[in-house]
Amino acid sequence: MSRGTILVVDDEPNILRTVKTALRVEGYDTDTASTGNAALERLQSRAYDLALLDVQLPEVNGLEVLRRVRAQGLDVPVIVMSGHGTIEMALQATRLGARDFLEKPLSTDRLLLAIGNALEVARLKGELQELKEAAGPAAALLGDSAVMRELRDRVRLAASASAPVLVTGERGTGKELVARAIHDGSKRASHTMEKLNCAAVPHDLIESELFGHEAGAFTGAVRERKGKFERASGSTLFLDEVGDMPQPMQAKLLRVLQEGEVERVGGARTLKVDVRIVAATNRDLAADVAAGRFRADLYYRLNVVPIHIPPLRMRRDDVELLVGAFLPASCRANDRAPKTMTRAAVTLLARHAFPGNVRELKNLIERLVILTPDEAITEEDVRMALPAVAGATSTARDGTWAPGIGWHKLMETAERDLVLRALDHFKGNATHAARDLGLERSHFYKKMRALGIKRPGAHDAHDAPDADDGDDDENA
Numbered sequence: 001m002s003r004g005t006i007l008v009v010d011d012e013p014n015i016l017r018t019v020k021t022a023l024r025v026e027g028y029d030t031d032t033a034s035t036g037n038a039a040l041e042r043l044q045s046r047a048y049d050l051a052l053l054d055v056q057l058p059e060v061n062g063l064e065v066l067r068r069v070r071a072q073g074l075d076v077p078v079i080v081m082s083g084h085g086t087i088e089m090a091l092q093a094t095r096l097g098a099r100d101f102l103e104k105p106l107s108t109d110r111l112l113l114a115i116g117n118a119l120e121v122a123r124l125k126g127e128l129q130e131l132k133e134a135a136g137p138a139a140a141l142l143g144d145s146a147v148m149r150e151l152r153d154r155v156r157l158a159a160s161a162s163a164p165v166l167v168t169g170e171r172g173t174g175k176e177l178v179a180r181a182i183h184d185g186s187k188r189a190s191h192t193m194e195k196l197n198c199a200a201v202p203h204d205l206i207e208s209e210l211f212g213h214e215a216g217a218f219t220g221a222v223r224e225r226k227g228k229f230e231r232a233s234g235s236t237l238f239l240d241e242v243g244d245m246p247q248p249m250q251a252k253l254l255r256v257l258q259e260g261e262v263e264r265v266g267g268a269r270t271l272k273v274d275v276r277i278v279a280a281t282n283r284d285l286a287a288d289v290a291a292g293r294f295r296a297d298l299y300y301r302l303n304v305v306p307i308h309i310p311p312l313r314m315r316r317d318d319v320e321l322l323v324g325a326f327l328p329a330s331c332r333a334n335d336r337a338p339k340t341m342t343r344a345a346v347t348l349l350a351r352h353a354f355p356g357n358v359r360e361l362k363n364l365i366e367r368l369v370i371l372t373p374d375e376a377i378t379e380e381d382v383r384m385a386l387p388a389v390a391g392a393t394s395t396a397r398d399g400t401w402a403p404g405i406g407w408h409k410l411m412e413t414a415e416r417d418l419v420l421r422a423l424d425h426f427k428g429n430a431t432h433a434a435r436d437l438g439l440e441r442s443h444f445y446k447k448m449r450a451l452g453i454k455r456p457g458a459h460d461a462h463d464a465p466d467a468d469d470g471d472d473d474e475n476a
């Protein structure tokens, strides 16, 4: 197996020949060029593992070749060699990004050592890059849907700036995760992100929480205390549930954001702070502004970079990937042997509306991991764990007789099970399910209504309705 392909550039044929032979013996593939222009052409057209570059070359000299290669953004490792080397030349080569500088006549040992080192450095750099990409701040945001990929790009862009970000999305969509990713990807990442949940702090304490207080500022303020703003200086302040911030505080917050200075409660001094604000809310802040519940000027100040996370039911493609991540993590966290989930189970899950979004899915997986004794989590296990879809009563869930259940209850359970299974099989298409059961479609709908069964996903207003939706109210 080849250890890599090396471009050898020299205008002396016998040097090309000897170097080629020495490299081939060591298991490297080689290519050669004898002018600067030929070298440039080769380097642009092929991804070499390394280039060995002589300085004295016809047309364009070796250092100029190196400069142009770097200017084009090519980062092939280069070793420069020269028969008339000066320290000045070696320095220049290094400045241009050469890995090593070799004097001619070349010693084969020295050459091979330099090549081995340069390739090793390149390999490590590649690995590091891969690790960085894999573990990058936005990488915590799982999801392969187009929306999630776009979201990650946006998070990266927001991270590289300092402007305020407003993260919006339903509960459990990952707003805090996004805020952390922005902080972790920013130049402020070496400081800890401060967080204030505006909905969780009593209104009369928010001011002191945010801006701090001097000793004796109010009853109970025994000692001076730094506020979140002061502590977040040089870092990020995450204002969670910002829509719940009381009106008087909105005005004060706006002033701090405009002036970059805070004043502790009961204090006379102003303190300069350098804080990046990431705010989040699951409310429709624009509507709150329109209704006069939230200050418009503060809204615009916070909403410089808007990041909206769509609900999970709008990106059902992500469910499978999230299950793939949460399942093993949940097994590990709960000391369970690794479990799998059947295809049908994942399909059923993906059709759930998830009003609690990713958090609901995560908790659901955890429940399934704890409660399912078998290695494989099946459709039936999921159906049991999803009351909204299954609509099942806990008694006689499997439709078998037990003392005291009674005929009607038993029949109802059996019917519900039958209808759900048929719907499930036909992906929620009631027309197909009815036809398969040999029932009039209207009769089937009536049954569904009587059993209180919504078609899976039917509570999702954003999904395109089936063609047969319009007949919902038809009578039998």
Ligand SMILES: Nc1ncnc2c1ncn2[C@@H]1O[C@H](COP(=O)(O)OP(=O)(O)OP(=O)(O)O)[C@@H](O)[C@H]1O
Binding pocket: 140, 141, 142, 143, 169, 170, 171, 172, 173, 174, 175, 176, 177, 178, 282, 358, 359, 362
């Ligand atoms: N895209 C995602 N990839 C992986 N985990 C996610 C993702 N989105 C959310 N989570 C996980 O779901 C849970 C809820 O996320 P988070 O607390 O960030 O949501 P939130 O929008 O702030 O919720 P709330 O509105 O209830 O405060 C967390 O455990 C988080 O790690």
Ligand SMILES: [Mg+2]
Binding pocket: 175, 176, 240
């Ligand atoms: Mg949150």
